């Protein structure tokens with residue numbers, strides 16, 4: 378359980394990281410390494426290890442027995458490091474080009490040694506700057522289709538699948554999502570964090586019974602629907618990009634959950650970035666072009682995901698029902714509905730919950746930030762409540778556009 382360190386565990390420092398990388402024989406001379414802690418996430422240490430003479434480098438990511446963003450008062454299992462390593466290795470079986478290579482896993486120290494991706498940028502940062510990534514939709518669609526299909530009952534035998542479910546039991550990290558994504562933002566909870574001027578909009582949300590009823594259904598799906606090994610935290614801060622490369626990182630929240638959860642989180646973070654460009658792109662023409670690009674990414678990701686998943690369904694599907702007329706259509710219909718619902722939950726929690734996004738929080742003008750956060754709450758709420766009527770991916774982009782420009 379949370380906070381219990383493995384025997385021999387100690388938090389690494391820039392001095393002790395060398396003990397982890399030395400046995401790997403990756404560097405010519407481990408006495409000449411430059412090591413920095415570069416972690417900017419909520420939970421872990423990330424050490425960047427470089428050998429200037431050879432230009433070789435590695436990343437050492439270590440879990441702490443608590444959540445770094447809060448401190449020792451929030452104990453957290455070290456098992457998340459094992460889950461992250463295993464999930465990266467599992468993804469590499471199907472999409473090796475789309476995840477960092479794992480060089481070594483040290484369960485005692487709860488750390489993963491992986492490929493250094495410092496030549497990439499975090500997608501969230503790039504999108505805030507208005508950068509376009511032409512391969513993003515294609516790569517994320519492939520990541521989603523390949524990892525989700527091959528870890529599901531559509532491909533694995535029922536026995537193998539249940540073995541995998543067991544290996545990826547991740548109760549403490551799931552509890553964070555259950556609380557921070559599906560529960561706390563919808564109630565007057567102490568973890569929530571929003572400007573006072575948003576109080577009346579937030580109270581309206583807390584008093585919206587239809588919204589709560591619908592969110593309860595989505596939370597229940599997250600709690601119970603073990604469809605595939607999901608990444609579990611696929612926001613734009615978990616994706617590294619260049620113009621022609623995409624790498625998905627940080628799957629420590631991985632568990633067997635609803636396929637729609639990953640897709641919904643990705644779309645939600647694009648929608649939040651869309652809103653933020655009313656500030657980040659002051660030129661109206663540039664703004665419109667970039668916002669439309671974001672909606673194209675959503676539509677292209679869905680179309681390519683569906684195409685690839687469908688091809689896998691037809692060529693590698695294992696269950697006899699998969700060839701019955703209408704079964705595949707029913708699957709995709711429900712998948713889009715759930716994707717849109719999960720996207721709505723993510724939009725709301727990133728606006729008023731504990732963990733925000735830089736897209737909106739970096740907006741210096743208070744009034745603009747407030748106006749856009751208000752729109753985000755409306756958008757999240759519409760997506761959750763109207764998801765059954767949004768039966769095409771274009772309905773999602775039209776809704777984002779409509780709420781944003783209302």
Ligand SMILES: Nc1ncnc2c1ncn2[C@@H]1O[C@H](COP(=O)(O)OP(=O)(O)O)[C@@H](O)[C@H]1O
Pocket residue numbers: 415416417418419420421422423436438477491492493494495499614615626627629
């Ligand atoms: N493989 C990597 N290569 C280069 N930088 C990395 C790598 N993994 C993580 N980082 C850096 O560390 C930061 C935090 O990593 P992340 O895995 O998101 O940690 P956390 O789990 O604490 O959120 C990233 O935003 C990135 O700047």
Ligand SMILES: CSC[C@H]1O[C@H](OP(=O)(O)O)[C@H](O)[C@@H]1O
Pocket residue numbers: 418419420444446553554557610614615627731732
């Ligand atoms: C206290 S955990 C809050 C939040 O942080 C995680 O994101 P990341 O590890 O990428 O910083 C996850 O989204 C959690 O909900």
